[in-house]
Amino acid sequence: MDDQHSSTAPLYRRTSRWDKLFLPLLLALGALLLAIWGLPESAQLKQSSSLFPTWLHSITELFAMVVALLLFSVTWHSYRRDSAGNLVLLACGFLAVGLLDIGHLLSYRGMPDFITPASAEKSIDFWLAARLMAAVCLLGVSLRAWQPLQNPGLRWYWLTAALALVATMFYLQLLHPHWFPPTFIEGQGLTPLKIQIEWLVIALLGVAAWRFWRARANAANYDAHGLFLAVAVSILSELCFTAYSNVHDIYSLLGHLYKALAYLLLYRVVFISSVREPYWRLAKEIRGREAAEQKIEVLAFYDTLTGLPNLDLLRDRTDQALTASLRNQQHVALLYMDVDGFKTLNDSLGHSYGDALLRTLAEVLRGLIRDSDTLCRPGGDEFVILLPDLDSPEDAAAIADKIMRHLRQPLAVLGRSISTSLSLGLAVAPGDGSAFETLLRNAETAMYKAKQDGRQTWRYFDSSMNEEALERLNLLNDLRQAVAAGQLLLHYQPQVDLRSGALIGVEALIRWQHPQWGLVPPLRFIPAAEESRLIVPIGEWVIQQACQQAMAWQRAGVRVPQVAVNVSAIQLQYGNIEQQVLQALASSGLPAAMLELEITESSLIDNPEQAQATLKRLKAMGVKLSIDDFGTGYSSLAYLRNLAVDKLKIDQSFVRDLTSSTDSRAIVTAIVQMAHSLGLSTIAEGVEDQASAEALLQLGCLEAQGYLYAKPLPEAQLSAFVRQHPSASG
Structure with missing residues (x-):
């Protein structure tokens, strides 16, 4: 049974004591049977034909029938939608077994006539029908995955089938007994057919026992140990019924006692699964609402990472x-x-x-x-x-x-x-x-x-610190109104091809023209915008404005191949960046290939799975992607291989010292080679002298921006710059 894949809740909790006792019990029962089997045929215990009188047979069979019917009743009436269907199958099967055992009891030699005269042949036929039913039922339980019924109404079909089989057996045996082949001949004893059927039952039970034995290690939701023991005892019972010479000898007595014990073991399994286990589970849940209260108290007053008070x-x-x-x-x-x-x-x-x-x-x-x-x-x-x-x-x-x-x-x-x-x-x-x-x-x-x-x-x-905090608060308040008040503007820094000096694009850089403070440096307000998440609406405005301006240049004949826009980690994580880009491209009419988004390297580490998925969707739109400030964060060839980017932007801190620092030169060399190995281009920022430009070109970096070419320019000045510096595509 593949019960380890079952989704049903656990229906049984094995106790360590039970695990320790079930094998010794089985060994003891088997040893008893072997001991009797090993006695010589002349031994009085084997020769006696009075060890199992009719009245004792009636008591053991009546006990077994009551247990079988209780097994059905308990399981059927405690059925829940999350109960395993195997329990229902076991219940219906043993309802049929109990009813067939009634036929066996009433037909036993020495009992009053039951519709037709009592006889060994009639009793054996009911017996074999019950044993076959029990074996097939247990085999079915062992083969079925231990999980609920997909169709709860199926249990009624199983009940109907069980009752129909019993009714058919009673009808045929009581009204047409001659249709059955002989299983017992007076003066000769059991026929070979009867013994063969007993061995067939043993074989079926053996397969079921093997399945339960294999499942016991992984059976987290049912008592595979108990089921194995019940089937194993049933096998011992059947072995007794292949060896007896008369219905009153020691083998018949032992076989009936083992059968009753097997029924009891099965009842224990279904009683615990259907009745006791829900109470155990409820008690555990009660102990869990107490643990939950303690956990809630811990979560309410303590930090989960360090265990410190919150x-x-x-x-x-x-x-x-x-x-x-x-x-x-x-x-x-x-x-x-x-x-x-x-x-x-x-x-x-x-x-x-x-x-x-x-x-x-x-x-x-x-x-x-x-x-x-x-x-x-x-x-x-x-x-x-x-x-x-x-x-x-x-x-x-x-x-x-x-x-x-x-x-x-x-x-x-x-x-x-x-x-x-x-x-x-x-x-x-x-x-x-x-x-x-x-x-x-x-x-x-x-x-x-x-x-x-x-x-x-x-x-x-000291109190003067409050003044600084108040100034920061005022800055944030004014920044919230800057977009609506039209105080934000964009400057554009040209990006050039180091080989030809041709324009390859521009980077849009935000500026804040404050009515009282004048032009506020980005380093003063950008960190505050990111901390307060104002960067999300501000970043959306930048994308919209840059796309509108790039399209305006195209209409005016100013050839700017592409515009690059910075995207902060806060935008990537909390802003709907994909929707913002789609809306900006749609409203401006700018082709997606003319927009490049620059994403800082460190922003990709906060939530790498989300970042990768977002970048792939942006790339699918046709937007170009670059990693800004590359080399200052987490650089990994394996990580970059999974990112849908086009370009690495070498941070200006390495470019500034390129001609004077061997470390900076080594870092730039490594970045360029890494980019080439991944099929990516590189662009250097902060290029301020010709020596740095020549060194970059020598190392294989073909694109650059910086004060050597132009500082960030307002829109009108950028237009004049473009007319003087033809683009690479022009």
């Missing part, structure tokens, strides 16, 4: 500490920490190293604080420490210094030695706030100040 638990403990500090006239501090360069490490080594680093840091920090302190991970690469019961703010400073000193040593993370540092902000109550939210916000503000001051340091909070 922000909700920290808030509760801080409120308690602040209340106690008012009574005791003590200080409470929050240390807000952020891992320096965590994103770079995560992108270069992978998320497994990032997670391992956070767990390692949690253990290190836990060992540096007092028992009364609370270390919390609110999320990401940030940690917060609650320091209650401080006599002065300097006590908090001592802990901050201790953390900084300790983390100057590299950490062992997944077999690597990784150097890392923290930027830390410190806010102390009551001077920096008397409520949790205020204290936390001010500690975070101080942490950002530490980052601005060079990282790997810590800062106390």
Whole structure:
């Protein structure tokens, strides 16, 4: 039975005690039969014809019939849609077996006449019919996959078939007994046919036993051990009925007892599967709603990655500490920490190293604080420490210094030695706030100040930091209105062929013309836009505007072969980039091949499967794709092979030092060779002198952009530039 592939819920849980007992029991029963078999034929035990009188036969058969009918009743009435169909088959089969056993009992020699006179021949015919029915039923159960019925109504067809077979047997045996071949001859005993049928039954049971034995190791959802034992005992029973010389001898007694035991074992299987198992499962589920409550509590108040308290638990403990500090006239501090360069490490080594680093840091920090302190991970690469019961703010400073000193040593993370540092902000109550939210916000503000001051340091909070935070907030508010107010514009930087100097395209670069601040540098507002996800609507506007402008140039006869647009990691992950591109191409009429999307290398690592699927769909539209800032993130030949990109853009940090640094030259050489091996082109950015351009061409990079050719130009100036520099396609 291929029960390991079944989708039904487990119907039985084997106990270790049962696993240990079933083989000794079988061996004991077999040994008893062998012991009797080994006795000489002259032994009194074998010669006795009074060991199994009619009254004892009636008791054992009546017991077996009751068990068989109970087996049917329990299984049939406890049927559920998720019950295995094998149980229904077993139930219907043994209903027929129990009814045929009634015919056998009533026809047994010495019993009152049952419609027709009782006789050994009549009793044996009912017996053989019952044994064949039981063997075929058990074989069918062993061959069928242990799974629910696809058609629940099938159980009624099986019940009807079982009753029809029984009715047919009774009709033929009681009204047409002469149709049956002889199985017993007075004075001679059993006929060869009867013994052959017994061996046929044994053979069928043997196949069923072999199937159950094979299935026992993988039977996670039923008692294959119990079924094997029941079938094996049935085989022992049938062996007895091939050896008896009269119906009252030791073999007949032992055979009937073994048969009754086999029925009991089968009843145990179906009772546990149909009745006890649902209660066990319910009890387990009850124990699981308790475990779930504990799990919910853990999820509600603890970080799943590090096991540290989360922000909700920290808030509760801080409120308690602040209340106690008012009574005791003590200080409470929050240390807000952020891992320096965590994103770079995560992108270069992978998320497994990032997670391992956070767990390692949690253990290190836990060992540096007092028992009364609370270390919390609110999320990401940030940690917060609650320091209650401080006599002065300097006590908090001592802990901050201790953390900084300790983390100057590299950490062992997944077999690597990784150097890392923290930027830390410190806010102390009551001077920096008397409520949790205020204290936390001010500690975070101080942490950002530490980052601005060079990282790997810590800062106390002071009120001037709020002014900087307010300035950033104002910048975000103004940026939200910039698109609608028409304050955003695009400049375009030419891209040229290093061999001919011909124009091959332009890169669209966003600018912000603020009414009060003037032209805001991209490095000032782009990071804020990405952190706030304003980059998604801004990026959509850039794609639309660039496509419209490229098509306008075409209509005006200004030959710009293609326009490149930067796509941020936030756009790729949260923006519907495919729909944005389709809409921009459709509304502008620009051919898809004239649009190139530049995607940063690190953005492809956050969700590589999603990124690959998105890039493949964009590529299918006909859009060209390039990887921007290549070489600064995670470079892998195997990874690039799966990406549907056309071009690698060499980062300007390597180009700038190309003629003076052997390391930069080696990196550029490797990138160009990698691109060529994958059939990709390369373009270098930040080319500012002729020597760098010549070096790039010598290394095999054929395209470039930079101040050597032109800085980013407004639309009108770019048009003039194009007219002076014919395109490669022109």
